[in-house]
Amino acid sequence: MKPTEPTPVKLICGVLYSDEGLLQKARKNLEEKFSRIDYTSKIFPFDVTDYYVPEMGAPIHRLFYSFHNLLNPKQLAQIKIDCNEIEEQLAVDGQRKVNIDPGYLDYDKFVLASAKYNAHKIYLDLGIYADLTLTYRRGHFIPSQYCFPDFKNGVYEKEILFMRAKYKGQLRKMNK
Secondary structure: OOOOOOOOEEEEEEEEEOOHHHHHHHHHHHHHHHOOEEEEOOOEEOOOOOOOHHHHOOOOEEEEEEEEEEEOHHHHHHHHHHHHHHHHHHOEOOEOOEEEEEEEEOOOEEEEEEOOOOOOOEEEEOOEEEEEEEEEEOOEEEEOOOOOHHHHOOOOHHHHHHHHHHHHHHHHHHOO
16 A cells, blocks of 8 residues: 555643743744644643643633634644743743643544653654544544543543534545
């Protein structure tokens, strides 16, 4: 079987933030870099761990952005590098107040980019790994064994299902 080009995927950024003003700057930077945001999730409290509190302060919130332009999944490594640069630009005294976790969504999965190695992660490029976070089956997302606790408890599922429906609609329009 000959290799084929992958189906385009939907860019999703999970964003942790403790400063609303810096979140708005991050949003503007993300839209300038990747495309217009076509969906913003509701805001969730991020209280499953206090790991980020020393750097970001408290309270910390999470939301998700999805982007209009679909992309080739091979772009994920560079996107993670770009998001890290945005975080650094918005840091206050070297401390991040916005943490941007890019990933992509396709029909079957939600994959996040990571700069941290682990046995279950697949190397992409530029020091970045793919971390399979959720797998879609029978109308639901199933968390991977190794995903972050906030993804394991299913609190984001409704939002991610909505973004998946947007993605499916975009693919249908492309294939007409």
